[in-house]
Amino acid sequence: MSFYIEQMRKNILINQAYIIIYSILAAIIGVNYLLFILVIIFVIISMFLQSYLSGSPLGKNVKAQEVLQGKRLYHEPETRSIQMKDKQIMLDFQEQSRFTMYTTIGMFIGLIYFFVLFRYVPDLANYLKLYLTGYRLDLFFAFLIYFEGYFVITMLNTTWAVNRIKKLPMVNVPSQYTITDKGIVIKGMITTKGIAFPLPNETNVNLNEERRFVEIIKEGKRTVTKLRFYSKNPKRLYEIIKKYGKMEQQNELNT
Numbered sequence: 001m002s003f004y005i006e007q008m009r010k011n012i013l014i015n016q017a018y019i020i021i022y023s024i025l026a027a028i029i030g031v032n033y034l035l036f037i038l039v040i041i042f043v044i045i046s047m048f049l050q051s052y053l054s055g056s057p058l059g060k061n062v063k064a065q066e067v068l069q070g071k072r073l074y075h076e077p078e079t080r081s082i083q084m085k086d087k088q089i090m091l092d093f094q095e096q097s098r099f100t101m102y103t104t105i106g107m108f109i110g111l112i113y114f115f116v117l118f119r120y121v122p123d124l125a126n127y128l129k130l131y132l133t134g135y136r137l138d139l140f141f142a143f144l145i146y147f148e149g150y151f152v153i154t155m156l157n158t159t160w161a162v163n164r165i166k167k168l169p170m171v172n173v174p175s176q177y178t179i180t181d182k183g184i185v186i187k188g189m190i191t192t193k194g195i196a197f198p199l200p201n202e203t204n205v206n207l208n209e210e211r212r213f214v215e216i217i218k219e220g221k222r223t224v225t226k227l228r229f230y231s232k233n234p235k236r237l238y239e240i241i242k243k244y245g246k247m248e249q250q251n252e253l254n255t
Contacts, residue, residue: 011156019147027140031122049173062183065193070182073240077176079230086211086230095169099161106157121146162222171226179237181244199245207238214238
């Protein structure tokens with residue numbers, strides 16, 4: 001989500017491309033519930049691709065397999081048991097949860113629009129037929145207007161949610177991860193992503209031994225991304241990330 005907010009303009013262009021593709025397909029297939037199901041499938045696929053192509057939470061994308069080819073330095077197969085002992089974690093997620101609640105409201109409104117107005121797309125196409133000539137141009141523009149309406153609702157809601165929070169903290173807690181001398185691999189529910197070493201210059205690495213985690217923090221214009229690694233041995237983990245992840249800064253200090 002932090003990547004989406006920081007790269008809002010780029011993601012608007014990507015979504016517009018999806019909308020045009022959906023509208024072309026809709027014009028070819030015609031208005032029926034098979035099309036409705038197909039559109040939902042395409043929306044799910046586009047969300048998955050957007051998550052996959054967005055790269056790592058820190059914005060430095062690398063293939064996970066390339067990272068795993070390096071020398072393994074640290075591996076945490078399951079962090080949930082450690083995370084559950086952190087009594088302050090809910091405080092860290094308060095702003096993020098509030099933002100999620102705002103966007104969920106917008107998503108609910110968008111879904112009502114999506115389901116209720118679908119049946120009126122043929123009526124809009126018949127109206128546009130009075131002004132348009134050509135193979136199914138009426139259907140194309142009717143669906144284009146329909147999809148754009150949904151897009152506008154979600155965008156307005158996201159903008160409203162972002163503006164209600166000065167700087168949104170996005171805490172990402174991998175359930176398992178592996179660190180090699182080439183970077184970090186984090187495994188999520190859908191995708192596995194890699195973060196290359198050295199880390200971006202604008203990132204900081206913080207250690208919290210009491211709560212047993214190490215955080216890589218990247219501050220953007222609208223968000224603060226915190227990639228948090230719970231660990232059985234946080235001090236050793238911190239030393240590894242500092243040594244291999246911030247080697248350029250260390251070299252600069254030594255020179």
